Amino acid sequence: MAMEFLTIYWRDMLRFFRFRGLLFASLVQPALWMAFFGVAMSSNFDRFSMPAALPPGALFVPYLTFMAAGVIALTTLFTSLFGGISLLFDKNWGLMREILASPIPRSHLLLGISLSGMTKSYIQVVIIMIFGLLIGVRFFPGASPLHIVVAIAGILLFVGIFSLGFLFLSSTISMRMETPEGLQGVITLLSMPIFFVSNALYPVNTFPWAMQAASVANPLTHMVTGIRYFAIGPDFYALGGHYITTPLDLLLSLGALLAFAGVMFAIAWWTFKKAVVT
Secondary structure (H helix, E strand, O other): OHHHHHHHHHHHHHHHHHOHHHHHHHHHHHHHHHHHHHHHHHHHHHHHHOOOOOOOOOEEOOHHHHHHHHHHHHHHHHHHHOOOHHHHHHHHOOHHHHHHHOOOOHHHHHHHHHHHHHHHHHHHHHHHHHHHHHHOOOOOOOOOHHHHHHHHHHHHHHHHHHHHHHHHHHHHHHHHOOOHHHHHHHHHHHHHHHHHOOOOOOOOOOOOHHHHHHHHOOHHHHHHHHHHHHHOOOEEEEOOEEEEOOHHHHHHHHHHHHHHHHHHHHHHHHHHHHOOOO
C-alpha cells in the first residue's frame, strides 16, 4: 500500500520537474512580484508610515518585509488551487479510469496528489524566502540559528496545512470538471476574493465590517498571521499599524486551518468515493 502511495506521489513530482516551463514560471513569478511590486511600493509606503515614536517593544517593519509573507501566501494559494489539475488531465487522457479500476485505494490517490502539491509549495516557499532575504526582506530579525530553524518549521507547518486544505478543494473541483478551461475559470473566481480579502498585502482593520468578517473566516488570513508571527515576530509596527499576535491568537489561527483542511478532506474523500469515470 505504501508503495502505491509513493508511486502516485513521485509520478506527480516527476511531472512537475520535467515540465521546465511550468517549473520556471512557478518559481520566477513570485520572485518578480516581490522584486518589482514589493520594492517599488516599499519605497512609497515606508516614507508615509514611519512613526514619530515606535510603541514600546515593537519592531518597525518595512513594507517589503510585511508583504513578503503575502507573496508566500499568494504562491501557496495558486500552487494549491492548481494542484488538482493533474487529476483532470488523467481524466481527459483516459488514465483516471484505469487508476480507479485498479486495487489502489482511492484515499491513496487523493493523498498522493495532495502531498505532492504540498511538497511543491514547500520548494517555492523556501526559494521565495531565500530570494527575499537577498533583496532586503528582514525576516528573523536578531534571531539565533536555533530560533531560525524553529521559525522555519513553524512557517512550513502553517503553509503545509493551508496547502493541504486547498489541494483537497482543488482535487474535488477537478473530479467534477470536464475541461481545464472550466477549472481555470473556477480557480480565478476563487483566488481573487480569497487573496484580496485577507491581510496579505495590507491591514484589514480599515475594511468595512462585512469584509473584516470575511477576512476572519478566510484561511489565507490565518496562514499569513502564522507566517508573520514566525518570520517577523509577535510585536511589530507596519503601515501605520501596531500588530500584536499572542500565542493564543497563533493557536486559534492554527485551529482554523486544521478545521478548514479537515472539512475539505471530508468533501474530497466523499467525492472520490462516489467518482465514476467513463
